[in-house]
Amino acid sequence: MTDRPYIRPRRLRTTPAMRRLVAQTSLEPRHLVLPVFVADGLSEPNPIASMPGVVQHTIDSVRRAAAEAVEAGVGGLMLFGVPAAGDKDVTGSGADDPDGILNRALAALRSDLGDSTVLMADTCLDEFTDHGHCGVLDDAGRVDNDATLERYVSMALAQVEAGAHLLGPSGMMDGQVGAIRAALDDAGHTDAGILAYTAKYSSAFYGPFREAVGSSLQGDRRTYQQDPANRDEAIRELELDLAEGADIVMVKPAMSYLDIVRDVAEAVVVPVAAYQISGEYSMITAAAERGWIDRDAAILESLTSIRRAGADIVLTYWATEVAARLH
Secondary structure, three states: OOOOOOOOOHHOOOOHHHHHHHOOOOOHHHHHEEEEEEOOOOOOEOOOOOOOOEEOOHHHHHHHHHHHHHHHOOOEEEEEEEEOHHHHOOOOOOOOOOHHHHHHHHHHHHHHHHOOOOOOOOOOOOOOOOOOOOOOEEEOOOEEEHHHHHHHHHHHHHHHHOOEEEEEEOOOOOHHHHHHHHHHHHOOOOOEEEEEEEEEEEOOOHHHHHHOOOOOOOOOOOOOOOOOOOOOOHHHHHHHHHHHHOOOEEOOOHHHHHHHHHHHHHOOOEEEEOOOOHHHHHHHHHHHHHOOOOOHHHHHHHHHHOOOOOOOOOOOHHHHHHHHHHH
């Protein structure tokens, strides 16, 4: 069989150099953000059983991990604080305490790293509340949206004062971006940015994360996180976040929601982030441990697919490892 000479796509796949030359999607260290967990009451890093290779850090060990990540060229770090179980309460008071674990860690990293990387903070109450929900509960045990916004504002101000460059309100409360933006501006923090968790779905893949943060949650978060069945709702949330002042918008999870990543990327001119979450990490890790897939190839393929869908920034627990490999 003879083909016309101009319809042989394989000519552009013949060598690694040729494939690199024509690649449409790049994956660079600067695209990657490393999520890290910092826990109170530890004398040494604590391995997370359901996320092999990931730990709850001490302040000292997170400083070392952050320095390694920055040396590898990652774009930033997202910090999650894990208070001691006895320090949790109904309003999550440790979240805006300057001496709380998350704010101490932010201050330590800002002192070490200055502006050489982008420090991001999870602006949410779930790690700090004894009930494990992302907000304040009313008398009926439901999350009170407006009372929660007041706590988010206080938390955001504390995080910026501790050293965060970007705040990540992840609780999916209505009006959370606008409330935080107004408070930051009123306090003179006009340069502090907001990474909005615009489309955060109620996903089964968060399981290992709940171990990582020592979650106290009973029940679920379906009354405020998005329904996995809904696609258009993400664009409604996007329009609200942009109107309220979001600087970056994010889709979470990433791999099961690549259609949402694409929808969001096509609708905006601000940077788009996507979070490769704990369950995604653990599935690839578990399959690789059993020899069922090529670990390194699967990691790169998964991250490239998220970039290909339209994400400018990818949060991944492999950020440091992959950044070092990409050099």
